[in-house]
Amino acid sequence: MFVASKAVALQRELGRFALIQPLELDRVEIVAGLDVGYRKSLGYAVALAYDVRNQREVCWVAVSSEVEIPYVPGLLAFREAPLMVAALKELVEQCTEIDVVMVNGHGLAHPRRAGIATHIGLALDMPSIGIAKKKLFGDLVEENGRVAIYVEKQKVGYVVEYRGAKTFVTVGHRVDPDTALELALRIWREGARFPEPIELADKVSKKVAKELG
DNA sequence: GCGACAG
DNA sequence: ATCTTGTCGC
Numbered sequence: 001m002f003v004a005s006k007a008v009a010l011q012r013e014l015g016r017f018a019l020i021q022p023l024e025l026d027r028v029e030i031v032a033g034l035d036v037g038y039r040k041s042l043g044y045a046v047a048l049a050y051d052v053r054n055q056r057e058v059c060w061v062a063v064s065s066e067v068e069i070p071y072v073p074g075l076l077a078f079r080e081a082p083l084m085v086a087a088l089k090e091l092v093e094q095c096t097e098i099d100v101v102m103v104n105g106h107g108l109a110h111p112r113r114a115g116i117a118t119h120i121g122l123a124l125d126m127p128s129i130g131i132a133k134k135k136l137f138g139d140l141v142e143e144n145g146r147v148a149i150y151v152e153k154q155k156v157g158y159v160v161e162y163r164g165a166k167t168f169v170t171v172g173h174r175v176d177p178d179t180a181l182e183l184a185l186r187i188w189r190e191g192a193r194f195p196e197p198i199e200l201a202d203k204v205s206k207k208v209a210k211e212l213g
Numbered sequence: 214g215c216g217a218c219a220g
Numbered sequence: 221a222t223c224t225t226g227t228c229g230c
Contacts, residue, residue, distance in 0.1 A: 036220075038221055071221070073218040080220070105219050115219070136219045168219085209222090 002069050007078050008112065014122060015113030020156070023127050023175045025183055028052055028099045032091060033197025034084045034120070035104040036067075037205030039213060043067040045083035046205040047091035049098060050197040052187055057200055059095040062208050063087045073136065074112075076105055077119040084116075085123060099127070100175070100183065102197045106130040107172035108156035109138040109149050121173025128172030129180045130157070131198045135168060148177065160184070167194060 033048045048060035063086045069079040088101065106115030107130030115136070121128025138149040140159065147159040149168060157170030158181045169184045171177055184195040192199050 036221080038220090040222080043221095071220060073220090076219055110219085130219085132219050134219060136217090206221095 002078065004072060004075060007075050011110075011112040011114035014119065015108075015110075017122055018108055018113055018118050018171075019174050020108070020154075020171055020176050021174060023100070023179045023183070025179060025186075028183060030058065030096055030098045031183070031187065031197050032088060032098040032101045033199075033201035034088060034101060035198060035201040035205045036080045036083055037207075037209035038067070039209045041067055042209070042213070043080070043083050044205055044209045044212070045080070045087040046201045046208065047084070047087035048197055048201040048204060049091060049096050050187060050200070052183075055187065055196075057196075059091070060201070060204055061087060061090045061094055062205070063090055064212070074110065077114070077116040080105070081116050081119045081123070084120060088120075088124070101126060101128045101172075102131050102184070102195060103128060103172060104131055104198055104202060106132045106136050106168065107170040109136060109151060109168060109170040111137045113151065115170070115172070117170065117172030127174040129175060129184065130168070130170040130172050131184070131194055132168040132170070133166070133193070157181075160188075162191065165193060
């Protein structure tokens, strides 16, 4: 069964292994977007591959399962990461290898440096970036025309604002704040709420959850 | 006690 | 996140 206190203890340990380091964007060809849509307690995780150079969707896969763990702020990873990882593995088997993964949720902007994007990056030992619509944890600091988000004096990401709508781009694992932001902006349609991989995975997961049962 | 609280 | 269509406004 799920014990919140145990989950919290595990995150304190996990967070210590997250790496903030530069990532060579010239070598990033495919970015995967991960999101989960629901119909009642049935979750549908979608993993979608996006080609950075050609600015286009490559393919996507969806996997579903009954989701038993409740949503608790700070513990989202225990509820959604298992399905997301299953979807990502399916994507790699059925379609293509990927270089970076973007996850709907936060990365290091978390009370224990262990948001869902960090959990997934560490689990797969791969660069990961969190993309979220609302703040969970951290301090917002204005820096030359931009808003950065800090956790314990350490910069972990940025806020992208467009016509009042904010989107948080945070480090998950094996990437740094500036590189994460630059990559996200390279694949962000003008006026869209999220970078394309997440924008598309979000729409597909909702549609799949609605059409199937 | 009060405010905050990813999806 | 999800339950849910149309409608008011730029």
